[in-house]
Amino acid sequence: MRGVVAAGHPLTAEAGAQILRTGGNAVDAALAAMAASFVTEPQLTGLGAGGYMLVAEPGEAPALLDFFVAAPGDGADPSARAPLVPAEVFFEAAAQVFHVGAASCGVYGTPAGICEAHRRFATVPLADLVAPAAALARAGVELNAQQAYIFALLEPISASTPEARAKYWVGDRVAREGDVLADAELADTLERLGAEGAAPFYTGDIARAVCECVAEQGGTLTAADLAGYEAVPREPIRVGYRGFDVFTNPPPSAGGILIASVLAQLDREPAPPSQARLLAAMESAHRARTPDFTEGLSRPGFLEEFMASQLGSTTHISVLDADGRACAVTCTNGEGSGIFVPGTGVHLNNMMGEEDLSPLGFFTHPVGRRLPSMMSPTIVARDGAVHIAVGSAGSNRIRSAILQVILGVIDRGLDLVDAVEAPRVHWEDGVVYAEPGVDADALAGEGRKLAPFKDRNVFFGGAQAVRRDPATGELAGAGDPRRGGAVVMA
Helix, strand or coil, X not given: CCEEEEECCHHHHHHHHHHHHCCCCHHHHHHHHHHHHHHHCCCCCCCECEEEEXXXXXCCCCEEEEECCECCCCCCCHHHCCCCEEEEEECCXXXXXXXEXXXXXXXXCHHHXXXXXXXXXCCCCHHHHHHHHXXXXXXXXXXXXXXXXXXXXXXXXXXXXXXXXXXXXECCEECCCCCEECCHHHHXXXXXXXXXXXXXXXXXXXXXXXXXXXXXXXXXXCHHHHHCCCCEEECCEEEEECCEEEEECCCCCCHHHHHHHHHHHHCCCCCCCCHHHHHHHHHHHHHCCCHHHXXXXXXXXXXXXXXXXXXXXXXXXXXXECCCCEEEEEEEECEXXXXXXXXXXXXXXXXXXXXXXCCCCCCXXXXXXXXXXXXXXXXXXXXXXXXXXXXXXXXXXXXXXXXHHHHHHHCCCXXXXXXXXXXXXXEECCEEEECECECXXXXXXXXXXXXXXXXXXXXXXXXXXXXXCCCCCCEEEECCHXXXXXXXXX
C-alpha cells in the first residue's frame, strides 16, 4: 500500500491516489487532489481561493504553509468601492447571509501556495500534478448528489452575475445532479500553472486580467496587492491532549488557537467529556473571540498570552503515505464572489464579504493582513509518528467538526469512520445546533436553546480524515458524507 487519501469528492481523492501509485509522496498527492478539487468542487475552492497546508515528515517538526486570502486595497481608493451584494443561504435549521460581488474579492493565495509547497516538499513535476485536474476540466465532471446540493444551496450566489450563471447553470436553472460541467478555460489555466508556476497569477497577464476585471466592477484588488503576495511558512500550534501532540494552524488564523484552547481545557478533566462539558468548552472558546482577540492575532506573542489566559468555507484533503509522511490541506473560495476573470476560468473568492472573517465589521482589516480564518488543518501525533490527519470545511463550524472527530477517536475509542459520521453539535450565539442522534432532551433540560436538524447536514462541516494504526501501521481514511467525502487507497 502506497497511502490513503480522504477528500470531498471521489475524483479529488482518486487524483491524489493516482500520484501515490506512481511513487509520489503525500504532498504530491495532496497537490494533485487540490488541483482536482478546483474542478470537482468549483464553488468551494479554486485558483482564486486561499488556504493552509500542514505537513509532517518523519523525523522533522510539522510545518505550516499559510496561503490564505489577504485584505486588498494597496493603492486603491476605498471611497470608490462598490457595495457588497448580500445573498441569503438557507440550511435546514439555519440561515446565513453571505456577501458577494467585486468588493468581496480578496488577494488569492492558492497558486502561490501550490508552487511554494511544491518547491519545499514535492518530488513529482508540477505539470504532472495538475494534469489530472486539467483533463477533468476539459472532459467535464458529472455533478453528483452532494455537489448538486451545494449548487442548489448557493443558487443565490451563482445567480448574482451573468458570468456565474454561464459557468454553473444549465439553461434557465442551476446545474443539477447528472449534469456535466466542463471548463476549457480553466483547463488551459491549470496547464499554465503547471508549466509556468505562479508568476502569471501575480505579476503576469492573468494578474492584469484579474485587476482589470475587479476594478471595472468596483473592487479594490490591485496589481500591487498581487505582486506583494507570498505564501508564508509558520510554526504550528502544539498542544498536548491525552498523551498525544496535536499540531494545528497558528495565528493570524483564528481556528487553530480556539481548537487548542478547548483541548487544553478538556485535557485537565476525565475522558471522555460529557456533551454538556464539550458545549461549555465550545462556548468559552467562542466567547473568547472578542475584538481584542481579533486585533491581537497578528501580534507577536499573542498565542502564548491567549493560551495562558485560557488555561488559568471550503474543502479539505488529508493524505498519509507509506513512508510516514502526512499532509493536511484546507482551501476555500468562501462561496465564490460570482466574479469570473474572462478567458481564465478563475472564480474569485468572496472573503471580504464573509461576516465570520470580519467580526469587527467589513473592510476593517488593514491592507495586506491575512484574514482570521477558522480553517485548521490538524495533525495528531505520538512519539513523532502521525496518528491522525484531519481538517474540515464549514465556516465557524470547522473547529467544532475537527474537535469532535479528535475526541471521538481519542476519548471515545471510535474508529475513524464512526468518529467522522457521528452526530455533531455546534454552539454559536447562544444556540446549540444539533444533528439527529444528539440527546436533545438532555440539552433542553440544561436550558439550552436548540436548533435541531432532521438529518446530517453540510452546515456541520465536511471533515476528511486519515489515520495510521499505531499498533499495526495499517492506514485508514474517512470521508464526511455531509460533503460527499470519499476515501481512496493507493
